[in-house]
Amino acid sequence: MTSAPPQPPAPPARRTYSYLGPAGTFTEAALAQVPEARGGVWKSVRNVAEALEDVVEGRSDAAMIAIENSVDGGVSTAQDALATMPGVRIVGEYLVPVRFVLVGRPGATLDDVSLVAAHPVAYAQCLRWLGRALPAHAHLPAASNVASALELLDGTSGADAAISPPGILEHHDLELLAEDIGDNPNAVTRFVLVARTIAPQPPTGADKTSLIVELPDDHPGALLEMLEQFATRGINLSLLASRPIGDALGRYRFVIDADGHIQDERMADALLGLRRFSPRVIFLGSYPRADRAVVRYPERYSDDIFVEARDWLRGLITGEPGVR
Template identity: 70%
Template sequence: MSQPGAAASSNDEPQVESYSFLGPSGTFTEAALAQVPAARGKHWRSVNNVGEALDDVVSGRSVAAMIAIENSVEGGVTAAQDALTTIPGLRIIGEYVVPVGFVLVARPGTALADVRTINAHPVAYAQCLRWLDTTIPSHAHIPMTSNVTAASALLDDGTLADAAIAPPNILDHYPLEVLAEDIATNRNAVTRFVLVSRTAALPPRTGADKTSIVAELPEDRSGALLELLEQFSTRGINMSLLQSRPIGDALGRYRFVIDLDGHARDERIADALLGVRRFSPNVVFLGSYARADRIPVEHTPAYADEVFADARAWLDDLLA
């Protein structure tokens, strides 16, 4: 049985209350999972990609999976967004933010001048590209499935890489040396993670909530996107994320990943969801959950719950 906070191999037998995360141990995803009180002391399954993590949830091997959904530098993680859109029966139940920093590591005895080829997860590579182009302009890049895998692969026989981009705590897990620190372009970068489970009852409102949906435009025409966005602006709802993703069946056909400030049980959010459902041919509700920063959602008095309730009561009286 796994010890509290310990990561289990993806080959381990599934146990009750397992949680999946992008491994191996030491990744930013594991750091996000460590913020979940319900996961402490439970079995943690290390997986190789988002698809495997969500398949664990769908199949019941894990009660939930932690996946990266957005980075403050690179934007939305499209693989995660597309998977949540197309795999039925999933629900976001929590949001967590992890500061992101990187170091360049190598096998002991390697000098920075010796580095020609670098292992790196594509997102980490993009965040460190300015430093790499300045310091090692002729370098080659080998994409890896995770930041920790990029580093651990340096210890494999026959590896082609001389160095790797890795999390700052990598020396806690592997016998490597740091060649350079703080190599990310933006030192204030953070990654937003979401905990995904099977469809269940919504968590209660906290006043500091977020609602995530995916909506398709009914057709490719002038003003269609504006009509979709008006469902939110006319109800005083702020969008913290709006990202387009191709549907894939034809050119010009897009769906939009949208994060709304508020909970589906807030009257303004519920009213907007009804409007989106009437407008869009396909709406995927991904969940309402507490914001990671716990900052209360603000709105003008005109969009308070009681205003919507009063308007509905007024109409009921007219119809009666």
């Protein structure tokens, strides 16, 4: 009796990533920067809440969401979702230059354009170009940057052209009427990759820590007390944004990005201070900066100084000889 030949091991399951779709969005461009996402399943969703729910409920391994724009500031829907949805962690950040193109139906020309479909935010970022190139145009608001173009193709839009991300041309047969039509050539959108709660990656020296912190009450100097937790430990903040909590007027939570990693002694000490001060601190994650810029700080805030200070205090408490 011969034994059955050994079976080859099953291939590893493909990871699934949720992103704000459809194909061709800036969010898809951000996901394309994630090495481990290549070859995975990319799941198009309709909004940030759906993307995060996919992660929490296990339908996706991670989700890519926009968190901040250099022109329009923080993405409030994403910040609010992260503040209210437990069980998620930011594991990486990615920067996507904001470039816009003007597209039309196949065969269209710029001379044919009098009505332009665009998401209001995209339209506002292209106003100067439109004023020069199409001074007599009218604006037709669209639900998204990609929907503005797709509705040209399916016949549901009466517009002659649409403002869209360049990636739309990789997926659909559209006529490129003009490119780089944004008014700010330095515009960038910051995206974060969100997974279920896991231990932070080891520090790289070029890290960022994201938090959401509520003030204990409304009193003079409350915000200053919160900021002192970082200032007295030499920690720079790259983002400080307020969002209403929603339970009463004048009640706010603060979205914070701080330079450094939770395993840095100064950051750990600051988090302990915040925990004592605030009724609610949400740790969103420590992760490598997209720009890989090494975090610089004065020597008096190095890990060794914090460790030495703790050892000094321990010596005082235990009566260690020679400690003063």
